Amino acid sequence: MSLDRMTIALDMLACPNTASLRERGRAALCETHDLVWSHCLALDASGRWLVQDDSEIRLACDDFRHPYAHAIRRGTPLTLKLGEARSRLDHPDFQAQVARLSSDLLLEIRPLRALDGAREWLGVLAFAASTVALDALLDDPGFSVFERLLCQLWARHHRQLDEHRQRSQLRDSLTKLNAGARRQALSRRLAETILGETPAIQTLREQIVRAAETSLAVLIQGETGSGKDLVARALHRLSARANGPFVALNCAAIPETLLESELFGHAKGAFSGADQARNGLLGETDGGTLFLDEIGDMPQSLQAKLLRVLESGRYRPLGESEERRADLRLVAATHQPLREHIRDGRFRADLFYRLSQFPLVLPPLRERRDDIALLAKTFIDEFCRRERRAELGITPAALRLLRERDYPGNIRELKNLIDYACAMTPAGEDVGPRSLLIVAEERAAPAQDIAPPGTTDNAISDLRQALRDYEARLIRERLDRFDGNRTLAAQSLGVPKRTLAHKCQLLELDP
Ligand SMILES: Nc1ncnc2c1ncn2[C@@H]1O[C@H](COP(=O)(O)OP(=O)(O)OP(=O)(O)O)[C@@H](O)[C@H]1O
Numbered sequence: 001m002s003l004d005r006m007t008i009a010l011d012m013l014a015c016p017n018t019a020s021l022r023e024r025g026r027a028a029l030c031e032t033h034d035l036v037w038s039h040c041l042a043l044d045a046s047g048r049w050l051v052q053d054d055s056e057i058r059l060a061c062d063d064f065r066h067p068y069a070h071a072i073r074r075g076t077p078l079t080l081k082l083g084e085a086r087s088r089l090d091h092p093d094f095q096a097q098v099a100r101l102s103s104d105l106l107l108e109i110r111p112l113r114a115l116d117g118a119r120e121w122l123g124v125l126a127f128a129a130s131t132v133a134l135d136a137l138l139d140d141p142g143f144s145v146f147e148r149l150l151c152q153l154w155a156r157h158h159r160q161l162d163e164h165r166q167r168s169q170l171r172d173s174l175t176k177l178n179a180g181a182r183r184q185a186l187s188r189r190l191a192e193t194i195l196g197e198t199p200a201i202q203t204l205r206e207q208i209v210r211a212a213e214t215s216l217a218v219l220i221q222g223e224t225g226s227g228k229d230l231v232a233r234a235l236h237r238l239s240a241r242a243n244g245p246f247v248a249l250n251c252a253a254i255p256e257t258l259l260e261s262e263l264f265g266h267a268k269g270a271f272s273g274a275d276q277a278r279n280g281l282l283g284e285t286d287g288g289t290l291f292l293d294e295i296g297d298m299p300q301s302l303q304a305k306l307l308r309v310l311e312s313g314r315y316r317p318l319g320e321s322e323e324r325r326a327d328l329r330l331v332a333a334t335h336q337p338l339r340e341h342i343r344d345g346r347f348r349a350d351l352f353y354r355l356s357q358f359p360l361v362l363p364p365l366r367e368r369r370d371d372i373a374l375l376a377k378t379f380i381d382e383f384c385r386r387e388r389r390a391e392l393g394i395t396p397a398a399l400r401l402l403r404e405r406d407y408p409g410n411i412r413e414l415k416n417l418i419d420y421a422c423a424m425t426p427a428g429e430d431v432g433p434r435s436l437l438i439v440a441e442e443r444a445a446p447a448q449d450i451a452p453p454g455t456t457d458n459a460i461s462d463l464r465q466a467l468r469d470y471e472a473r474l475i476r477e478r479l480d481r482f483d484g485n486r487t488l489a490a491q492s493l494g495v496p497k498r499t500l501a502h503k504c505q506l507l508e509l510d511p
Pocket residue numbers: 193194195196222223224225226227228229230231293335411412415494495496
């Protein structure tokens with residue numbers, strides 16, 4: 001091989017893909033021999049079509065109106081007189097290819113195959129030349145070396161492409177598998193805090209894991225006591241913001257007038273009584289999750305401001321001129337039918353849609369009764385651990401009774417029922433229907449128990465005041481019953497401790 005041919009070989013070796021390799025090979029033949037025309041067609045991945053990269057030409061391998069199909073079927077080179085080929089083979093694309101060539105030329109078609117047999121046919125090399133020039137080329141000892149090199153490099157490109165494709169398929173499926181396995185593991189871990197094995201609760205856990213992977217605003221809807229607070233905290237723990245703060249605000253527990261400064265913060269002297277500047281919860285949440293519970297109770301004026309924070313990522317504390325950046329993920333919750341509130345004009349539709357980028361709906365306990373036994377047993381174990389009591393069981397009859405209730409207070413109600421029943425169960429016995437019935441009966445008639453003597457409906461002339469009095473009496477009675485312990489009193493009334501604390505403040509029931 002001459003030094004020139006070494007250069008051609010090196011050039012071909014350096015080609016990054018089959019298209020450039022074919023082009024370099026074709027051009028090399030024209031540079032070294034007196035060829036009038038040349039082409040190198042490739043077989044596509046289906047093995048049915050011969051294609052040429054820089055044109056629309058697609059020739060079916062089983063269409064014998066062109067000479068390439070004949071050459072591939074024979075498996076050996078084919079030499080044709082161009083004039084004859086043109087009159088016998090009337091494929092329009094072939095006719096167009098050779099239209100401008102002289103009929104005296106010879107057409108040489110050489111099928112190319114991979115020498116390692118891994119992918120048999122590669123394509124076809126075609127060229128037109130005078131008889132003398134074609135003889136010179138075919139007699140050139142370097143030509144067979146050239147063909148072998150072309151086929152070897154071409155097949156190597158195919159192998160590399162196949163390997164690359166396989167590797168990326170493997171990588172894709174591993175990534176999917178890893179993501180799937182990771183999600184499953186997280187869901188299983190969540191099952192330790194968000195208890196339940198019914199399909200509804202399993203789906204909920206999967207949704208929480210998915211939501212935690214995003215920064216979307218989450219709206220948790222569910223009846224009171226169904227676990228909205230629990231879910232919001234789990235979301236935060238699983239999210240990328242887990243190391244940031246989790247700040248919760250119950251919109252129903254803060255008087256309307258204080259809510260704005262509580263949320264946005266204020267400058268010193270922004271309003272009477274603001275003798276110190278305050279950061280506000282938006283500022284305190286920096287880098288974390290803000291949980292707005294009872295969002296349905298947020299006043300309309302504040303709804304508009306909250307929407308602005310969510311849209312712009314900025315807010316301005318009361319009395320300040322500078323805006324601040326809000327770096328937080330918002331999770332909101334409500335037990336209220338927000339769509340109805342939108343229809344009644346009490347809740348802004350635009351805020352609703354912004355809050356519910358990722359909606360989560362918590363199923364009420366009565367719709368997943370199969371979870372009651374698991375929940376009850378777990379709450380009994382928790383009670384025993386907390387109260388340092390010996391292990392307690394629960395009788396099948398008691399479990400049946402628990403399944404029959406409707407639980408308007410959902411899991412909080414079940415938990416309170418269990419705590420109370422555990423406390424009432426004599427040492428050495430299992431929780432049975434009797435201790436559960438006591439609780440059930442007590443709960444059935446609270447109004448009569450505490451109705452003030454002499455009060456009749458007819459005597460009521462101010463409904464708001466009457467309801468406030470009733471609420472105050474009810475709360476006072478519960479606080480008395482639990483020796484002033486607000487946690488137990490709140491639990492027994494089925495309300496969060498924060499709500500009870502706020503009500504005590506409003507009703508001036510502070511001990
Ligand atoms: N799936 C669950 N597994 C175990 N405990 C649960 C589950 N769901 C709720 N709980 C428990 O029930 C109680 C009430 O839950 P939580 O406070 O999250 O409800 P909520 O929907 O936020 O109530 P509210 O609307 O009254 O604020 C809590 O003690 C919580 O730990």
